[in-house]
Structures are given as structure tokens and as C-alpha cells.
Amino acid sequence: MATELPRKQVAIVGVGWSGGIIASELAKEGYECIGLERGSERKINDFIMQKDELRYAIRYELMQDLSKETLTFRNDQDMLALPMRQMGSFLLGTDLGGAGIHWNGQCPRFYPYDFEIRTQTIDNYGEDRIPDDMPLQDWGISYDDMEEYFAKFDETIGTSGEDNEMTAPRSTEFPTPPMKQTRSMKMFAEAADSLGLHPYISASANLSEAYTNPDGKTINQCMYCSFCERFGCDYQAKSDPLITVIPTALETGNFEVRTHSNVREIAYDGNQTDGVYFTDTRTGEDYFQPADVVILTSYVMNNTRLLLQSGIGDPYDPENETGVIGKNYCYQVMASAQGFFDEQFNLYAGAGALGGQVDDYNADNFDHSDLDFLHGGTIQLTQTGIRPIATNPVPPGTPTWGKEFKEASAHYFYRTLSLGSQGASLPYRYNYLDLDPTYTDSHGDPLLRMTYNFTEQDRNLAAHQSARLTEILEEMGANEVVSNPDIGDYNIMPYQTTHNTGGVIMGSDSETSAVNNYLQMWDCENLFVVGASAFPHNSGYNPTPTVGALSYRAAEGILSYLEDPRPLAE
Amino acid sequence: MAEENNQSGMTRRDFLKNSGLVVGGVVGGGILGSLLTNSFTDDTSPATDTEGDQTDQTGGDEQLTKARMFFKRQEDFRVLSAAVERIFPDDETGPGAIALAVPFFIDKQLAGEYGFNSREYMEGPFHEGAPTQGPQTGMRRREVFLYGVSRIQDIAQDQFGEAFFDLDGEQQDEILGHFQNAEVDMTGVTADAFFTMLRQATLEGVYADPVYGGNLNMDGWRIKKYPGGQMAFFDVIEADEFVEMEPISLHAHHT
Numbered sequence A: 001m002a003t004e005l006p007r008k009q010v011a012i013v014g015v016g017w018s019g020g021i022i023a024s025e026l027a028k029e030g031y032e033c034i035g036l037e038r039g040s041e042r043k044i045n046d047f048i049m050q051k052d053e054l055r056y057a058i059r060y061e062l063m064q065d066l067s068k069e070t071l072t073f074r075n076d077q078d079m080l081a082l083p084m085r086q087m088g089s090f091l092l093g094t095d096l097g098g099a100g101i102h103w104n105g106q107c108p109r110f111y112p113y114d115f116e117i118r119t120q121t122i123d124n125y126g127e128d129r130i131p132d133d134m135p136l137q138d139w140g141i142s143y144d145d146m147e148e149y150f151a152k153f154d155e156t157i158g159t160s161g162e163d164n165e166m167t168a169p170r171s172t173e174f175p176t177p178p179m180k181q182t183r184s185m186k187m188f189a190e191a192a193d194s195l196g197l198h199p200y201i202s203a204s205a206n207l208s209e210a211y212t213n214p215d216g217k218t219i220n221q222c223m224y225c226s227f228c229e230r231f232g233c234d235y236q237a238k239s240d241p242l243i244t245v246i247p248t249a250l251e252t253g254n255f256e257v258r259t260h261s262n263v264r265e266i267a268y269d270g271n272q273t274d275g276v277y278f279t280d281t282r283t284g285e286d287y288f289q290p291a292d293v294v295i296l297t298s299y300v301m302n303n304t305r306l307l308l309q310s311g312i313g314d315p316y317d318p319e320n321e322t323g324v325i326g327k328n329y330c331y332q333v334m335a336s337a338q339g340f341f342d343e344q345f346n347l348y349a350g351a352g353a354l355g356g357q358v359d360d361y362n363a364d365n366f367d368h369s370d371l372d373f374l375h376g377g378t379i380q381l382t383q384t385g386i387r388p389i390a391t392n393p394v395p396p397g398t399p400t401w402g403k404e405f406k407e408a409s410a411h412y413f414y415r416t417l418s419l420g421s422q423g424a425s426l427p428y429r430y431n432y433l434d435l436d437p438t439y440t441d442s443h444g445d446p447l448l449r450m451t452y453n454f455t456e457q458d459r460n461l462a463a464h465q466s467a468r469l470t471e472i473l474e475e476m477g478a479n480e481v482v483s484n485p486d487i488g489d490y491n492i493m494p495y496q497t498t499h500n501t502g503g504v505i506m507g508s509d510s511e512t513s514a515v516n517n518y519l520q521m522w523d524c525e526n527l528f529v530v531g532a533s534a535f536p537h538n539s540g541y542n543p544t545p546t547v548g549a550l551s552y553r554a555a556e557g558i559l560s561y562l563e564d565p566r567p568l569a570e
Numbered sequence B: 001m002a003e004e005n006n007q008s009g010m011t012r013r014d015f016l017k018n019s020g021l022v023v024g025g026v027v028g029g030g031i032l033g034s035l036l037t038n039s040f041t042d043d044t045s046p047a048t049d050t051e052g053d054q055t056d057q058t059g060g061d062e063q064l065t066k067a068r069m070f071f072k073r074q075e076d077f078r079v080l081s082a083a084v085e086r087i088f089p090d091d092e093t094g095p096g097a098i099a100l101a102v103p104f105f106i107d108k109q110l111a112g113e114y115g116f117n118s119r120e121y122m123e124g125p126f127h128e129g130a131p132t133q134g135p136q137t138g139m140r141r142r143e144v145f146l147y148g149v150s151r152i153q154d155i156a157q158d159q160f161g162e163a164f165f166d167l168d169g170e171q172q173d174e175i176l177g178h179f180q181n182a183e184v185d186m187t188g189v190t191a192d193a194f195f196t197m198l199r200q201a202t203l204e205g206v207y208a209d210p211v212y213g214g215n216l217n218m219d220g221w222r223i224k225k226y227p228g229g230q231m232a233f234f235d236v237i238e239a240d241e242f243v244e245m246e247p248i249s250l251h252a253h254h255t
Ligand SMILES: Cc1cc2nc3c(=O)[nH]c(=O)nc-3n(C[C@H](O)[C@H](O)[C@H](O)COP(=O)(O)OP(=O)(O)OC[C@H]3O[C@@H](n4cnc5c(N)ncnc54)[C@H](O)[C@@H]3O)c2cc1C
Pocket: A013, A014, A015, A016, A017, A018, A019, A036, A037, A038, A039, A091, A092, A093, A094, A095, A096, A097, A098, A099, A100, A101, A102, A103, A104, A105, A106, A107, A108, A229, A230, A261, A262, A263, A264, A297, A298, A299, A302, A352, A353, A498, A499, A530, A531, A532, A542, A543, A544, A545, A547
């Protein structure tokens, strides 16, 4: 029997960026919130002098313990889904602050095109450009209506950056100026410029200078220390939830965090929720946390899994194309190219979001009339700081071990520049999430099952981007350029990105979406599901500013709901 | 930043003290930045002194941590050592895997979490799966390594009638090639999967922080001119020329 705890006004499941933002906005307004986080507590001095590649970048010290919980994966319905036994393609966050602790901090905003992608695609190219098996949907809100929330997220985290004609319009200036430029970034910018493209310095949550946000939280100046992606920051110079929204919420006295609390089910009477069931991972004891409003902020995977597990909303059925929970799981279509140079660059130095970028081939910034794909992807030269275990570049034809490998990998370590494209991922009828029939987590609950493969759209997009990357590297003067235009089948092992999206998507129609544009469930009005799970597709960009903006939007909706409980959209 | 901007009780000043730097007064991000970077790029800085100590304490052949905690049989360990040395051989570019203590690194790793796959999903049922589904074996790395090493020795005996570690380099490479190309029968794990693991573990032993027992004296890092766990690159980040620096490891930060 679950022990019942004292009622709270709001229960928040998972405390990363999404949960932290919701908590800070609600707690500031005086609402009593509890954050239930399955992982452990974290403090900022956990990250001091932890410059250890093996522990953090290779063994994933800060990420989810898969021995307790993972997901299963298959490329298509004819395959038997098997557990993701080791982390690879994406790195799931856990513990207080979630993945926001070990993210890179690249901070682009999605495009106006993204929010109205179906309408605009039809307007520009006609309805037959959208393949039958592509449930491409508008988001139920325009960029113009989202802009103030993007601005709010930028203000909270202090984003460093500069304007560019190829990016989404902004109502406010970047809170801090762009990051420093490295030699390779300058070469990239010059090459892009001479190709007629529009380069700029990437928007970054590693800050170019110290900044104090409207909540009075200070983020320091980045030291370009390079132990950034997959690490917590030594200096509190990378905006993360632990130095911003979480303390903001805690200081109000209205927010309580309860760690080691793994939420397993959301109470549901077919109409509303009354709270959540969780297990204390230290004692195995079960609890019921009653709450007036429940917010799921447990990332794409568990937002979807908890709804399926609790029987809330109609599970998506790809055969009949009915139901919504688990629908439109999307990812990111990556392309990359490496150029080999004579000179050595100081590539050991860097920051998670340091880089040069062009968006001439992103969204609908270029004409797709004669192309065999929709949307596009951002192109970047990042300088995140290379590390020696993971980075062993060798020209094609070099053996992968032995003397020749050793020499070449040492020689090219600082002489290789990589360009990458993060391509949009558009939905496909048969890419979806549901519950696995066989495998369970350490509590015995079914794992989430992912059915996912790249589509023709994805392959064509990646091939296009790969050719663009090659052109830029050649223009930069590379002696030799290697790219991989054929992305093949999606493979769950090689790291790509932790930009998983969909499963609990937003929209204006309860038949085709799970939540409205305040991320309130159509089928359960006092339940809000927040995160990249709400994206009906993924753009050619990193997701977090859009996650942050949607969190601020949801917070506004939740506040309004707490005042006057009702469906916030019809 | 103000000293009170801190939930953890550790102030910036504590942090600077711990890092071997003494700073008076309250420092702002920008000032902090230049202080740190200047100190770290300055030859006479405390950080460099500490680094000097480190070489004395952990360098040389008297490393008492060079002993086995996982491999029971000397023979297995000799096979492992000979194999990793072929993957990362001693040559004019720098020391090889044995000189860098990579076999001891792997031994230590296998004795712990890594060897037990402690943070990986190890529940059945087990199926081979498609290549896109990642490793599916139910064998833990400690079993895979013992088994793989014994298979290397079997093949050496079958093919050349000698122990693997007594063969010449070319013969050893030929055998390792059989594993890489999945031409060796193994049960529960494929030969190429074992080889991939062995190769990766070798690179980890060459380049992981010396705290794990490999990368002896940071000489693995020196092969790549890798500066290790420097605190900051604020002053280097915009440099047009390549800047080389003495590496620094966790030892310098933590002692
Ligand atoms: C290495 C890496 C680099 C990245 N770089 C970038 C980047 O440069 N730019 C960018 O935009 N994005 C980046 N991302 C993605 C970014 O980190 C995420 O978009 C963002 O952190 C998501 O925030 P969230 O709060 O929605 O989810 P999370 O941070 O995943 O938080 C979810 C929280 O919920 C908890 N939880 C889950 N299930 C339960 C449960 N059942 N009960 C209780 N608690 C639960 C988890 O433990 C976790 O703390 C990166 C991610 C990674 C891993």
C-alpha cells in the first residue's frame, strides 16, 4: 500500500530545465509545488575540477543508469525490439537538473516555419509535396505568439549571440555579446561568406561575459575550458537549471524537491488526475503524492511512458493512424564532413556551444521546388574542445589500429576540422513510441519501445547537407575532405544527439494531438505535459530554447488554470 | 560574482584556493577569467609547481599500482599485454601500450564497474539482434576479456604452435586481424565485438587520466600534445598559432 503524503497544489515529475522553469514560475506566484526527481541531489561543487574524460564523457557518469531503466529499440515493426543495453545514440539525463547540467548550451530558436510547417509547406509547394506517410502538423501556435517566451528563456539563461538574417526574428537583443572566435571559426566564416552564405557566431548558453538574470541569478564568464559537453561547469559559466531556475524556485519557500522519487503512475479517473504514485529508490517504499495539478517534465521518454502506463490519452496506432500518445517520435538527421589540414589548430580548447553557423540551408530559407526533401538543417563548425580518447581522426584508408593508426591519429589530432549539419526530422507514420511487451525496468514496469528509422526524406536531406559541408571545407582549404552522404539505417549506438522529440505532441485538434498549445492534456485538464515531447516534428536545430519557451508558455497556462480550472483551449 | 551566489557553501575564493591560486577580494567573472588563465599559462604559477610534484610521485618504474587485481593467471595477462602493444605499439611517435601501463589500466577497469557492466541493462531475454540494435550479449566484460584472451592464445597455438606473446609482431597482427574480421568462433559474443572492445579499452588506457593506472606519467597525452585537464583556455582560444603546453592531470587538481 502506498503511503499518502500531504496534498500539494502542484506536483512536478522530473526536475531538469522544463521542471525547473515550471517550478520557478509557479513558486514565485505563491503556489505550493513539489518536484519529484528520480535521481539524486546535485550541488554546484560536484563539478569542480572534474576534468576526467573517461569518467564523464566515456562512462557517462552524469547520465541515466541503464541497469535500472532503459528502452527497447527496433527499426521497424517487423523487427523484435531489443533493449538499449548501453548508452550510445543519445544520452539520457538524470539527477537534479537533468540533462541541462551536461548539455552543450547551443541555443538556437526554432523558425516561424516550424510552428506552421504544414500550412506553409502547402502554401509554398502544394499539398502533394507532403508524402502520405508523413503526419506533418502545425503546432497550434505561431512563432509570433511564442516569441515572448523565447525572449523570457534568453533572459533567464543570458544567451550570448548575435543577430543574423537567416535566423528567427527577435524582439529583444541577446542578453550578452557573442562568444570569442577561434582561428577555425574565422576560416569557416570567411569560406561561408565567399560562398555567398550568411555566417554568424552560434548562440550560446556558455556566456561570453558575466550576467545576472531578472531572478537575480548570476552566470559567470566562460573560460573555454573544453570540459563542457557531458560535464557540469566548473565556473557556473554554462547556464543550467541548478544555478538559475531551481534555486529561484527554492528561495521562495514554496518549492520542495524530493529526490530518489521515481514516479511510476499518474492517478487518473478517466477525467482528471489526483496526483502521482512513486517509489523511493532508496527504500523501495511506495508513496502517493496527491496534487491539484500534475506536470510531467520527465523528458520525451518518460512523459510518453508514464501516460501509456497510466492509461491517459489514446495510444497511437500506426496501422489505423488513430490515437496520439507515442505519435510523431522524431529525432535529428545528422550529416558531417571532416577536412584534413596542414596546420594545427588549438582544438583542445573550446566550449560546448562555441562555433560558427550558417542557416542558408535550414527550414524554408532556400527554395525547395526542385528538391527531394522538405526543411533543412543548420550547418556548424563547433569548437567544443576535442579529447584524446574519443577523437582519433585519420584519413580514409588508414588502418584502425597499429603503428600507422597511432602515427596518423597523433598527426591529425589538431589538423582535422569537422563540420556538422543538424537536419530537421519530420514525422513518419511508422516512427513511434509504445510500451514494450517483454522487457521491464527494475520495478517491473514495461520499458518504452522505440520504433524508428530514417526515411527517404531524411536520407535525401542528409545527402544534400553533406555536399554543402564538403563545399565549405574545400573553400576553407582542406587538403582532403571526407563525408558520409549515405546515412543508412538509424543505429542506436553511435552518438548522434540527445534531441529526441515527440510522443505527446501539441496542436489545435484533440484528434491529432495530445496537448493544446498550453501543453495541457486534451484528455485530462489538470495534467500538463512539458518538454520536447510536445514537438510535432524536430527542426534543424538544437531543441532546448524551444523547450524553454514552451515551458514558460505552459507555466502561464498552469497559473491561469490554478486561478480558474478549465480547458485552456477548445 | 558575489560570494553569496552559492548554494553549496563553496565560495569562489575556496575554489581558487583549492585550485592552488590565492586571490584577494571579491572577483568578477572577467577578472576571474584573466587571473586564472594568466596563472595557468604562466610558467611560475603554482599550478605548474604542483604539476612538477606529480611527475616525481607517479612517474618512473616504481609504480606500486602496477599489479593485477583482476587477471589471476600471469599467462592471460601476458597475452593481453602483447595484444594491446600491437594495437598501440612503441615507436618513434612515443611509448606503446605496455610502457603506458595500459594492461594494468584494463585489469583495473575489469575489476570494477566496467567489468561488471554495472550501469548497463543486463536483463534477459537475450537475442542476437540487428547491428543497428547495439551490443546484446549477456556476458559481462570481465567474462568477455578472459574468454577473448584465451581464444587469442588458442589461435596462436593452432596456427603457429606457440604462445601469442612469443610470436613476432606480424604473426600477432595476423591473429588480431582474424578477430577484427570476425573469423574466429566465439560463443555468446562475436570475435569482432571482442576486438572492438579491446581496441577501445587500449585507447582508453593510453589517454585516460593517469589516475586510472594507464597513460603513465601523462606520456600518452604527450603523444598527441594534449594538455590534459587544464582549468582554462581563456587566453589561448583566439590564438592564431598553435600553443603547446605541459599537460596537467587530476592529481595536480586534487592533491
Ligand atoms: C550531451 C548533451 C548535449 C546537449 N546539448 C544541447 C545543446 O547544445 N543545445 C540544446 O538545445 N540542447 C542540448 N541537449 C539537450 C538538452 O539537454 C535537453 O533538451 C534538455 O536538458 C531537456 O530538459 P528537460 O527538463 O525537458 O529534460 P531532462 O533534462 O531530461 O530532465 C528530465 C528529468 O526528469 C527526471 N525523470 C525522468 N523520469 C522520471 C520519473 N519517472 N520520475 C521522476 N523523475 C523522472 C530525470 O531524472 C531528469 O532529471 C543536450 C543533451 C545532451 C545529453
